[in-house]
Amino acid sequence: MTRLILAALLLLAAAASISASTLAVAAGQTVCGVAADNATVYCAGSNSSSARAVAPFVRFSQVSSGGGVFACGLQTGGGAFFCWPIAAPDQLRRVYNGPSPLAELAVGGGHIAAYDEGARVIRWWRGGGRFPAQVGGGFSSLVSGDDFTCAVETNTSAVRCWGPGGSAVQAAFLNASVSTLAAGGSRACGVLSTGAVLCSGSGSGAVAPQDLSDLAGLAVGDSHACGLLKPNQTAACWSLAGATTTLYYPAFGTAFEFLVAGGNFTCGLVTSNFSLLCWSTNGLAAPEVQLPMILPGVCVSDVNSCKCGVFPRSGELCTVSGNVICKRFCDASSPPVSPPPPSPPSPPATSKRVSKGWIAFAVVGAVGSFAGLCSVVYCLVFGFCSHKKVHNSVQPNIAGNNGTVAAATADNGGAPSPYGSPNGSRSRGLFRRQLSRVMTRQRSGPSSFKDPTEEFSFAQLAAATKDFALNAKIGEGSFGTVYRGKLPDGREVAIKRGESGPRARKFQEKESAFRSELAFLSRLHHKHLVGFVGYCEENDERLLVYEYMKNGALYDHLHPKAGAPSSSPSPVASSWKLRIKILLDASRGIDYLHSYAVPPIIHRDIKSSNILLDSSWVAHVSDFGLSLMGPETEETHLSMKAAGTVGYMDPEYYGLHHLTVKSDVYGFGVVMLEVLTGKRAIFKEAEGGSPVSVVDYALPSIVAGELNRVLDGRAPEPAEHEAEAVELVAYTALHCVRLEGKDRPAMADIVANLETALALCEGSAGAAGVGGLGNSSSSASLSITSMELAGRTD
Template identity: 65%
Template sequence: MTTGPLLLLLIAASLALTPPPASASTLAVSPGGGSGAAATPTVCGVLDYNGTLACAPVSGSGSASSNATASAVASPLAFAEVSAGAGFACGLQAGGAALFCWPPSPAPGWDSLRRVYAGPAGALSGVAVGANQVAAYDAAAAAPGSILWWRGGGQFPASADGNFTSLVSADGFSCALLAANASVRCWGPSGGAVQAGFGNATGLAYLAAGGARACAVESSSGAVLCSGSGSDSGSVPVSGAANASLPRDLYGLAVGDAHACGLHRLNSTAVCWTLGGPTTTQFEPALGVQFELLAAGGNVTCGVVSVDFSVLCWTLGTDATPVPLRGVLPGVCVQNESACPCGAVTPQSQRLCGGSGGGVICNPLGCDAVPPVPPPSGPPSPAPASTPAPPSSSSSRVSKAWIAFAVVGAVGAFAGLCSVVYCLVFGFCSNKRVHNSVQPNLTTTAAEGGSNNNHNNGGGGSVGASPYGSPNGSRARALFRRQLSRVMTRQRSGPSSFKDPAEEFTVAQLEAATGGFSPEAKIGEGSFGTVYRGKLADGREVAIKRGESTGPRARRFQEKESAFRSELAFLSRLHHKHLVGLVGYCEEKEERMLVYEYMKNGALYDHLHPKPPGPAAAANPSPVASSWKLRIKILLDASRGIEYLHSYAVPPIIHRDIKSSNILLDAAWTARVSDFGLSLMGPLPSPEDEEQPPVPRSQSQQRHWLQVKAAGTVGYMDPEYYGLHHLTVKSDVYGFGVVMLESLTGRRAIFKEAEGGSPVSVVDHAVPSVVAGELGRVLDPRAPAPAPHEAEALELVAYTAVHCVRLEGKDSPAMADIVANLETALALCEGSAGRGGGAALGRDSSSSASLSATSMDRSGMLAC
């Protein structure tokens, strides 16, 4: 039982001794330093499909011009790495046998290329270009981390013997980390000053350099250390001491002339800050966007987006914008896992490296990396561990550091082996198990596109796909209709109007509005925050979400900050009648608060699952409890808000926490979707995804989901996301399907049939009855018996929900289809659907099918 924590402790203890991966990159930014085309900032990247190199211009605002295109660099050649400085850019040919350099032009020609080095295969790696020098590792040297230099005007040594990692270059210096203790060593005319700025700091990682500065992360504390000064004499040097104003727990640093950026360990989003001035300013250029790596040059920073490996660029204080580079390799390919710290590799790296001569891409987090989620069938296989060999030397003396590392590595390997044996014997490695009636188990099938939805649950612990496929008979036909045009969809969802800028409040103002955040003002909980009702000085009623301050201080503040930034960014830019309205925010010291429009009638959850009623509640029952029409209207309102997020935000926004407690009701009972603290920007859908029925994922389609650690509320999470960490817009569709079943049955997402019984999900409770045509058995008994036209509407809502909660997202409908069905259901409730009467619930009827437009039934499968 203690092997898991012991293993984590040993890994954490050995992190400072593990040499971080080299800073070689597949993305580079040159600020430009010449005239004409050479003066234009340029971003270059190694393309993942064939290893060729392409460059694109970047404007002063960090974006490409409207007619900018990417230009190939020596397209017959495949490259492994690229690096750039103010004077030129260089690419290392795949295999490490040749090094080419060219002026930093957005469209260099063959005549611009100069071969700086030619040698045997694998001779070079880790290219790092500065203002006028090129450095790289010499694989043929006695010590594997020895460094060679070219150009540089005689200001750099020809070589430096030793075991170095994380080689970087900038204006007037090159630096690397000494593998033995991860301390900084620098060369060149400015190298001594930069090295001195880091002092005696050891255990450093993620070294980066740009302009006249270098930065690194202290492994033990997570603090960012920077050294160097600007080229202007009035700039303030940045010392190597930990700066409390800089962000913490970052990786993947990139440094420009007067700024630096890094990636949050928590969510891989980018944060940047200024360097060299009297104060430090932080900003986040692409809230909610996850990056694989960053590169900087001059005042421009660019990053490879995790979703589709496209490139976004920005300058200091501006939002990230796309440049015409897509499919950039998310890291340098190495031969195998043994070249990566702890054997940690990025997902899909073997496939991505097929075209560039390598084997895998190391995960930049190294020993801290979260391993990819294994397929659900079969026991988990441990990630291969590797122990770096000590540096070779003619001396027989072995350093004490390597002896300590070997001991720690051996103990860690033994503990890991014990953990694997424990997992195999007891059948699980998770700290938290969820009953299979709460989250359905997953299975992989031989063909994803198979139409058989009836699999037996074998004794191996994994169950087949849900036995509740398309409703049988006439109910399976014409349940969803594909819309004639996206214009019609936009009209149905309602317009989005111009949004006034959010107001900034002080803590004192919001304390006064809530009576000092009194318990009486508390009205609910949100992601990482408590919600209070308040009244501003001008009389406006508002809801105020205040970030929690309890728990482990450092981690809790980071989570609170991430949720605050995410929600503020999304709600500041989005405005729709079915999304909660943001009034303003408060950001003062460690306080983070968001101010919303007050929703007088609370959350849908409170009306579907009220607390034990008292005399007042009996006298004034909720209209939601007594009206099927109002329930359907609320569902329609919420679906329109979610459709707006999925269809009209570019990239689409995935809410990640759709549930009844996040659907709020205003004074007029209009529903609005709330709580964007967990939201992320999703992958862009391809035209084929929008126009064609779903097909099994091919290799070219594998990027239309995000590989993200599961977050949300158990019972509402999509099984593909919960089990495989595959996040798509269909994850929100699943959560909304659960909300629909809640609204029909009055049951919580997870409930117990009787006191002391096992937990049951509303999906497993309701879907069998719906598929059997016996919806009446599971309808909320607190609501009145539905009239015939209401019965028909509820049947349509129920079948829509069944399709939303299917195990595979490719089989579930888009939000546009859900909106269309709920509109039909509401029209039925109002008696305006063009039909009289209807079928009673629990009887086999084709009425709902005939009302649902054109049939999309193909080979027994509903194509939505």
């Protein structure tokens, strides 16, 4: 053990540094980092031609490796962390899932440590019994080496260590006051309050030259250490083994935000462009590591935790609004953050100032009125003559043979989108947001002007259902019971009657649902929306009349009632092609609601029981009792109390009351998983067992590439031409049920993928190139396998 005396004027005034990192060096000169643009972790080796995304569906705040054969990333918010083998970053596994958020993550040679700031405890995973389950207290600067974990006690600045090698490392810092730690291999180094650097371990090197001054952050490898020199933030490194200390200056003149090390490999995040520059021991330059721009620090929500000020550009670098990146070290140019002073009271306004204000108000009002009048004239002249989206728009039916489109124009050139299959199939990479949306709208199926809505008397509808006989009952909707009936002209209809009697809901609720569905269905008409015939509004009775769907609800074919009289099996149960066709039909209906209504219509209750099948097995979306007019853009949302069906409800809507068209996308994703697995949205795997959601049931197998484990056993094993189609549906569903709405695809993109899947089922050789989209993504960027969704902690 040797003391390295390094004068550090900066550290005399510095608060505790931030040890958590957005970059980590793992085995084999592989580096993983959190990308600045989307908070996705990418990994690349010094000999790799490109980076590989780790779970593009998960947003990370920090990453750690410790130079070992696996790395881990802490999810944004700290509620979970995931780990993956360095050799296979697509084999992701969730190791921790709440309930307490974690603040720091430190991966060692074969163990993981994290600090639970709320409970004020350090916890360990995968330690094989070599570490305690947890240790309480206030700690900072959590680090791990091959067989130890250390941290600095916040109240004493003393170093405490745990694990087989912990006692030897801790002994090196006896009676020392440490501000920050770094670890690598079997050693740890700490910056003392005096400005000196102290390293543990035998043969840790001689005293570094005295001209090394103003040392900032540390990085420690197996046999070397590096630090940043102030004020220019350049790197200086020295050996930790051998009789003499070898000092070297890699990348002389290049400023770095911070350094990370693992084994005999070191990398720095370049200040000028947040790219990487790496080198081996003795400063030998390594090949460039191809990672995207990396976050210069961990994004945090509490600006008051930034003792040395906020990093410039935090707002544009952090993906979560309001989060900031703290500066790592204090200097004269970044004083500690203090609350802004209160604004001085406004001086009382004089009568002269008030008079000028009224004049300004009158001028602005006149200009605004003139502009408003111009807008009205413009709308009258141009708006009603245009062919933009309207409720009763007639869609151009320009599809040619096999559903191909004669012509379409892209809004932005058809930028590639990452939704597709990860296993190299022809169908991967078919989502292209803008081009696909335009083309899919044109393929959504023919529409025509709606026939006039009929008004029936209650007596007419009672006669059609034989006075609402029990044997005429065929289901229930959002505000009442549905009966099968026959009108005098021979038309078969489904009649939904609002609840009445002592068990009825409040009249206002029934009236609201009735008015909502009547308003929407009387204006909308599409091949894949349930056909609306008429209504009855008489005294307290509220009834809606629809076209009768002979084959009932999709739900009943996927989940037949136990003990029901046996009959010929449903073709839905035995045909993957029909299942995919039904999904495609329904997606076209929902896309019509989202893409053609102004503002868009949010259904709010997408589920398999609201997808009805006519005599030709064509699917129709039904039940608009909860539907609402949505915001004009996907970037905005409605704030309202959640409503819908448990198991299908968007977590963002249910938890945050943020409603967007993407809430329907989530519900449809659950329906797709139902179709694939044959499981209900919420079900019990065994009698007396706990309820399980189909999302939690299916996703682990889908992301692990083991889709066959969860496919509905009633359906035959997919044939060669169907397997790829089923796979594409599964990965489309996976994207639809992502936790954040902004990460889910638009319905138009889902339609495009389901069209491709159906074409694959039909054996179309050109299915992967429908619409001329081609192949736009690599399988490496799409995989998220072996994700363990159970909330295990070890």
